[in-house]
Amino acid sequence: MSELLILGAGGHGKVVAEAARDGGDWRRIAFLDDRHPDLDHVLDWPVLGRCEDAADLRADFTHAAVAIGDAGLRLAWLERLAALGYRLDPIVHPSASISRSARLDAGVVVLAQAAINAGTIVGRGSIVNTGASVDHDCLLGEGVHVCPGARIAGEVRIGDGSWIGIGASVVQCLTIGRGVTVGAGAAVIADVADGLTVVGVPARELRSS
Template sequence: MMSLDIVVVGCGGHGREIATIVRAVNGAAAQAPPWRLAGFVDDDPSETNRKRLQAFGVPHLGPVSVLGELPPTTHVVLGIGDPRVRQRIDRRVRPFGLPSPVLVHPDATVGPDLVSAEGLVVFAGARITTNVTAGRHVHVNQNATVAHDCVLGDFVSVHPMGTVSGDCALETGSLVGAGAVVLPGLRIGAGATVGAGACVVRDVPPDTIVKGVPAR
């Protein structure tokens, strides 16, 4: 089987971390590597990020519009950490009609009954258990946990060491910060942000920022 080209949107640290997942998936493949990391696209990468890409050994292909010139078999992954920005970038990328893969780091654990839309990225050490549903371009970062019966809407991010307890609903574009905990059965509204280290003990309304223990 031939390797498929994959392009990362976003030259920053989050994008490069996702590129390491691609490399890890290739390294764990029993046969031919599934992916050829073709490069990154970014409208205006900083000089620092250009140098880091050079050291990383993967080229910057040009602005996002370059995607329109690539073969239709090229896959695209959104290497954008901020859910709101990721959603905006997706609106620009979708008209090109290029598929987005589900990427799961070999050192992550994902339940066999996970249901996910395109673009899910699961980082090293993450744990997703049973009967979890994930929407488009959800990112579950390093060592985060998503427990049983959770529903993660499109563009949700769970940052490193974040814990989402069982039977929770995270609506579109919501974010659980690093080391934060969402207690069982709660709902995080669309566009809401749970600050790093917070403990959520009640539902969070849409477009709200909560922090602290308990989160307010």
């Protein structure tokens, strides 16, 4: 049996902890969060300290996960935790469906009712959130977030740090660049360049006024 330390005890952290508890065989689960000591527990689990305390807790925990929404911070913490020697195995809710031919990299989180189909690669620190689906032969970069209920068709490439909003759809064989935001409910039917925000059906660039 192993011990899991989760960095980030916000709403996403709660969901990650429950997925880990339901899908794993942990002797112990605990959080770190920068609101400690004001925040000392969340649901059934203690908050033991601030994120920086991960270095001191290495002897007590075999594994770590990062439940921080900001992709840059999430990836930076994953790197530090790896350097400290934590194992960063993917956290997968037991109701998620993962193809045997899919690959989940370190620090990936896949939540309840999500599906990841044949040949898809999910890069380091990416989140496939509740009820989202990523079809066959997709390539998700690092720190991608596919929000709840989003649908990614086959052979889609999504660049590092991109965010596919809740309930959005992406048709097959497209390339979505790095640092893209796809708005809630959008239907993406053409490639999206790096850094853009797109919204609507069909999705169009949202320009700041």
